[in-house]
Amino acid sequence: MSMNTEIAIVGGGIGGLTLGLKLARANIEVLVLEKLDAPSSVYKGELLQPKSLKIFKRLDALDVIRENGFSFSRIAFEEGEKEFAMDYSILPGEYDYSLMIEHEKLKGILLKRALRYPSFHYLSGTLAKEYDNGELIVKRKDVKEQLTVKADFFIGAEGRNSITRKVMNSKIKKIEYNHQFLTVTFPRPQSLEEGKIISKDERFLGLFPLPDAKVRSVYLIPEGTYKKHLQKGIHHFHKNYLELLPELEGYVTRLKNWKDIQLMIPTAFYADKYVDGRLAILGDAAHTVHPMAGEGMNMAIQDADILGELLAEMYTSGRISPDKLKWYEKVRKPRAENMISLSHLSAIAYSYSNRVITGIRRKGLKQIERDKTLQYKQMLNVSGLGYWPESLWDRLIQAGMLPARRPELSAADKSHYFYTEKDDYPWKKVEQYDK
Ligand SMILES: Cc1cc2nc3c(=O)[nH]c(=O)nc-3n(C[C@H](O)[C@H](O)[C@H](O)COP(=O)(O)OP(=O)(O)OC[C@H]3O[C@@H](n4cnc5c(N)ncnc54)[C@H](O)[C@@H]3O)c2cc1C
Known part of the structure; x- marks a missing residue:
């Protein structure tokens, strides 16, 4: 046939x-x-990034996706005692959030x-x-x-x-990477309404709110330790989460079976x-x-x-x-x-537990939060709406070797790095000349 x-x-x-x-x-x-x-x-x-939301809007599917998803703009990074934030709302225009579905x-x-x-x-x-x-x-x-x-x-x-x-x-x-993740969805406390990344020494827990009061979690484990985690049992899994976020008591503890937890190999x-x-x-x-x-x-x-x-x-x-x-x-x-x-760079920042790497990561997060240009570049590049490459100057600021640029960027500066129709569909312009 x-x-x-x-x-x-x-x-x-x-x-x-x-x-x-x-x-x-x-x-x-x-x-x-x-x-x-x-x-x-x-x-x-x-997780849908802003550019994907824009594409779905053009496909007339965004409304129904929003009805079935959970939108948020802020991701909080807890590093020991310190908290930093990345916020999509720094992006101009209507796609200034992400959505979990x-x-x-x-x-x-x-x-x-x-x-x-x-x-x-x-x-x-x-x-x-x-x-x-x-x-x-x-x-x-x-x-x-x-x-x-x-x-x-x-x-x-x-x-x-x-x-x-x-x-x-x-x-x-x-x-290849030197680590893997355990991932599972479970009910979340009402207060968990934004993305959260908690890292402490060599440990990492990511939490992203889903609709229906659920949360997707990812917990980093070193390569080759999966079997040990399995052997230690579900209570040990709960304990790992609760040590990083005690508010999950009564939520993560509702997981009763390892079968729900998946191993994710990046x-x-x-x-x-x-x-x-x-x-x-x-x-x-x-x-x-x-x-x-x-x-x-x-x-x-x-x-x-x-x-x-x-x-x-x-x-x-x-x-x-x-x-x-x-x-x-x-x-x-x-x-x-x-x-x-x-x-890859984000992965490397969380791949090693030694103090030097942890220190660099903390410094980097702090500087990104302080430096409005770095913060904007980070969110724009992740969003997919545009691209503004990081320079050597940016890297030196991130490493704390140069001071942060505090002034806010103008709307014109921000929009300059958005992809235009011509960037996305460059053949249209060329073909117009061909006609
Ligand atoms: C464990 C895990 C976690 C991830 N976490 C994230 C995340 O947090 N955020 C994110 O953005 N992305 C994440 N990703 C990546 C994301 O899921 C993929 O990038 C995305 O699904 C790619 O979509 P795709 O359509 O290209 O491929 P796929 O989703 O792999 O779809 C391919 C489809 O093709 C079908 N197929 C395969 N071979 C054949 C064949 N020979 N004939 C017919 N059908 C076939 C499969 O059944 C499947 O339905 C994750 C991926 C994995 C595996």
Whole structure:
């Protein structure tokens, strides 16, 4: 049996579904193939950064996402006795907050929206096995016969073990870390209404409020100690949390079973190419980041936005050419690599327990809070709304070797570093000249 479509997307994760929705809205025939046939219980990203919120607004999905999520703008960093804060509200404009939403809930919202469009098709329980002669061979659950998919373009949105990346012969560069995380959601005290990162000596606990009075937690453990934690039992797990935040008594203690707690192994990699002929990869297929900065899912959404806009324009203008896919790589690859570096730096700051690193981290946080330019750069770069690279001067301020710049930035200074339409979709300008 064979199927024809304009665009085939392998993988119905956040990246594949965002792209599918975007293409369906442009009346493009799109087929999403997803190997799972039920929601997954594996923990994946839940924090939406401001740029993702902006993208969902354009896809007419932000209202329903807000109804099902929990928004906050401040993340407090407790370092021993000291507290510092990072605040999205420093960003000008309406996207000055982040939002936590359960991963499967967000997928459900995107899928439901996309299914409203007749040109959107979704096959669950469908494993993409391999590419053969420019076609995709897929196997459907409980169906003996294989299915062949023919398409103008194939997009690999199938996560870390991407078969599309392999057939493109795109090589990856990997970064490994010396720590892992335990992660679990549990009920939260009402007072926990903003992000909180607590670090004490070698210990780290991140808490991010979810709707329905729940909180997502991540607790850092050194590599190779997972079994020891398991053996010590659930009470020891409670004790670790309570030592860092006693207010969690009566909340974290409601966890009765280790089965609810997942081990999360951070890695980071990036592929050397995102496009090859009629193939392209996005999201975790093209890059993964350390989860510290909460960016992985957002990068998949941002890839989908740029690639979707490009493909939509090709089909609406009737000028369909694989060569144009290079625009997508040109915009997204450097941005993704910047984000990997930023997440990597944040991870390094929490990777070592010795006093020198802890001291540098504390100093850095203090200086970021004092120095309005550093603070703005940090929040802007994390938000995805723009990029303002950090200079040597910034680093010296962060290290406490130069004084903090206290004056607030002007609105014009702030907006200057926002991505414009031309930065996001640069081919539009060039193509206008071509006409
Ligand atoms: C434990 C963990 C914690 C994370 N924490 C955060 C966080 O706090 N914040 C954040 O922003 N990001 C986080 N991330 C990263 C984030 O979840 C990913 O970056 C994001 O989900 C990437 O989306 P994606 O659509 O590219 O890939 P995925 O979410 O991996 O989706 C890929 C989809 O493709 C399907 N698939 C795979 N192979 C095939 C095939 N051959 N045929 C058909 N279907 C296939 C899979 O079933 C899956 O549904 C975390 C990831 C993990 C694993």
